[in-house]
Amino acid sequence: MSTDFSARFTGKTIIVTGAGSGIGRATTMRLLAEGATVVGADVSETRLAELMADAGTDRLVGVAGDLTEQATIDEIVSAAGTVDGIASVAGITDNWLPAAEMDDVTWQRVFDVNLTAPMRLTRAVLPQMIERGSGALAYVSSEAGFRSSISGAGYTSSKHALNGFVKSVAFYYGPKGVRANAVAPGGVNTNIDVAFNSSYALERTGKLLETMPTPSVEPGVVAKSLLWLLSDEAENINGVILPSDGGWTTI
Structure with a gap:
């Protein structure tokens, strides 16, 4: 039996970070198709402008800026007003640097984007969610x-x-009505920089990648899991790290 999801997010406002490309773009477009108002944030003004042109709706508000800057977080939350959910998608890699080759700048930047920015955005919306007694937070983790x-x-x-x-x-x-979950994708066809900056890392992991147990998927596949976690259908799901990897974690 098919289910009509076309109005699943009607009347809801969702923040999406990394909205200009990949999983973030796919998530934004799907949310709009299902009735949401979306505040889409991206570090690239060009990608954001292309997204807004393709979306062609006034239910998409774009905010261009660096998520590691508090001013950007403030602008996003201000643009959203009442926030029903967050899809925290934005992330960067470290170009496969193992510990002995890791530099302080790369380490700090990766943590600023992948951890501190989601924390600050979450911190900014939690008070209103707690007061209202509802909210859905969905993050993109990783295998x-x-x-x-x-x-x-x-x-x-x-x-x-x-x-x-x-x-x-x-x-x-959770006892205050706020759910927090994450999707952990395997391989996804996005524009994230995965170039090796370490010959040792390539030597150590290259052959493993050649025999990756599950194929990479398009961003929209992961977006489906994010939307489910944001929706009322996942009302009893809280604190889950959900693999979206074709069964990679079973191997």
């Missing part, structure tokens, strides 16, 4: 949050830490 063989030390550590943050939010604010 790297379960293992250490598909990224460098910084990215892996940031995604493990993000998983812990999600569970902490779920524990503390």
